[in-house]
Amino acid sequence: MRIDSLDALPGLVPGLYRGLTLHFLDTSSEHGRRVLEYLFPGVDAAAYDDFGVLPSVITVDALVIGDDYKAQVKALQRAFETPGPGQLMHPWLGPMSVILEEPASIAFSARELRVARINVRLKRVQSGGGLAQILSGLGAGVTGLIAAAQGLINLVGSRVISTARGAAVRRTVRIVNEAASAVTPPSEGARLLPEIRALLSASSPQTPATFGPWIGKAVAVLSAVSEQPAVAPAIETAAPATALAKIAVATGIASRLMAAIPTAPSDVDAALLSAVAAQFLAAAARQADYADFASRREATAYRTTVTTALAELADRAEVLGSETYQASTSELIRAARRVSSAVVVEINEVVGRLPDVLVFSADREHDAWQVAQHIAGDTPGQIEAVYLDIVSRNRPRHPAFMEGSTIEALEIR
Template identity: 35%
Template sequence: MSGSLLAASGLLANTPLGALLDGLFPASFRGVAFHMPDVRHEVGRRVVRFFFPGLDATVHEDLGALDGGIAVTGLLLGDDYVRRAEALAEAFRTPGPGTLVHPWLGELQVVLARPAQILFSERELRLARFDALFEPWIERVPARLDTLGGLLAAVDGLRAEARALLRAALAPALLPLAALAAVQDFATATGALWARLAAAGRGSGALRAALAAPLGGLGAIGALALDDGYPDAVAARLFAAPAALSAAAAPPPAPAIGPAAEALAAPPAPRARVAAADAARVLLEAAAALAPAAADQEPAASLALALAAASRTEAAACVADLAFESRQEALAWRARLDAALAATATEAARQAATGRVAAPGALWRAATALRTALAADLNERIGRLPGVATLRLPAGAAAMPAWLAAHHLAGDDPGRVVAVLEDLVRRNRLRLPGAVAGGTRLEYLAPAGRPA
């Protein structure tokens, strides 16, 4: 029977559709109900056929499984068929995935693959038809943070936990005078430690300039008022030195281009520039020197642990900006930082086991997360770095100029000879590059992708 005859006979008004039309199952899209007498679902493999000029043979390339389109021929039956057709049209216009209730396959998240067609006919009263092609919606997995982004996020996490630990150690509203004196003594000793480390080794001038302001603030901690802001004020003074070193070692911001450059009222004030390797060295040495100070007396133990954690955190941030020259250099920094962060986690676990007020369990988790992120970032970078290899000059041969070894190592790329020669002289500290004794072992930087 056609819809018009059914309507004329009055059967649709009082007879359930499921009993009237055999095989007509209810379905819906975005909550709009309809009936689905016909549906087709494409499944199989995504096979692409390739043709080649001058050849009769073809090649089939399998591009994976296909869970393709669901072609639906639906019916809207009833007195409200026009209103439901308008609701279905609005559902088709709605962006994003929607829920399709499939009589056989259940609930599916789908999108409309192409414009649907809604059909009315004067020969079919109280009935509308539609044709639609749906495709299964597969939620895109958010792109994983790149290794550098994960490292910087872990650095922020450990920074926050170190500051939280220090605030917890100084949280009591009325600290005894002995505790206040211990805080000032710790700050004074820490300032002397930073000054001593900055004066030793390379880049001492830039290190001292970067630490001048933070060290001046350490001496005035005892003058801070004991109020609700005391823990945050002490944390800011103690963490100023490692933060200043990390900021001084960070690459300068790129200059503005175009109208933005003209909008600058005045150029930024020059700041002390510190080599990232020098800053990381001082930060790690300071953290190692603070570790023995983590005695079982509060608040000195928590202060030392928090400051050591902050220093190692800033060292990790500095190493993230290092431009490693060789695979061996990156491996050495990875081992050094991993050992330092492991020491922070170990001390945090030891202090957490004592059950003191400032239990640093969260600090242990943040240090462990930073170790993981640091390993992921450095491992990804290590794979692209060249290695340091060794070349032994012929034993018993007369002294020869280093440029002969440079020609040998440059191979069929004459443009690299000068760079290789300069690397040989600098890396091996050759005092007489024109006469290198036979049997000498020369270290050189192997090109990336070539085994060292």
């Protein structure tokens, strides 16, 4: 279940209804209380009875896009006709249980090929809403994913014979160290990767009981929040790693671990690799609240990277052949999907507050300073900042002679 098959058209935001993808154009919700008004003859003041919270009504205008749009529409039609509550993955409000308030509308147009328009009004079912609200939080989702990964490691320790699990732990330790060595060091955290590598090479666990704390030390470094002091220190020290640097390292290691799962020599190795990858992805998701994204492009790129990696983790966990791991991998898959949903909700909230990246077509060489004046000419105080952004974003050989077919610059707000 991928909820970030985004950008089929620019400006659309992905969501799900009963597991089926909808590309949201607009959405609104109605909230209030059920109040009954009494009017009496000869009495100016009315009387009111409060009958509790009014169930929220969610209105969704969305698109179905693709070469198989007719098949998608038929699947949605069956979903709309299915009795009982269904789950809506709202891109801003998170997961919720809903029922149809009125029949859904599906529209086709000769002016819009490979596209169908969906309009539906859904009433939120209040029962279970508290649990859904808890599970939609990013912090709770990350905690659940780490717990599910640790549960999978504990299962290996209790259900696998000592010879097999010891060999699998040693092989996994070697793969983790190789993955950490292969990641490119981020520019914003020069000391981050050496610290991770030092922690991983400091000891070599032999059993699942020591394997969990061993990997937990590295994950804790990537999950930690870097606090910026209000006053600069008297002695200049190396800047702490930024949240973006920690995200890059965590996703880089996790992707290499997941690439090793299909060729793992046994299900024990695959289970351990899945658990370690899940913990690194949990660390990357935790940093979403603290990452300083420069533009919408960076935020949506992070969202796509993390949600795609979590979907891949779920796919890898689903193919573990042994029934021994079925319950634990199912919990890991559910936890990964909850985190993926929470990341989408979190980043969709952030994207609306960020500037976009402007792209200019260049048929000839341009001077970066002239481009900056073109963008920020009405606000002279920002010209220098725009100029520096153009140089750092495009990396020309010389700022006065910018080559290439396009020039990128951050939008001014």
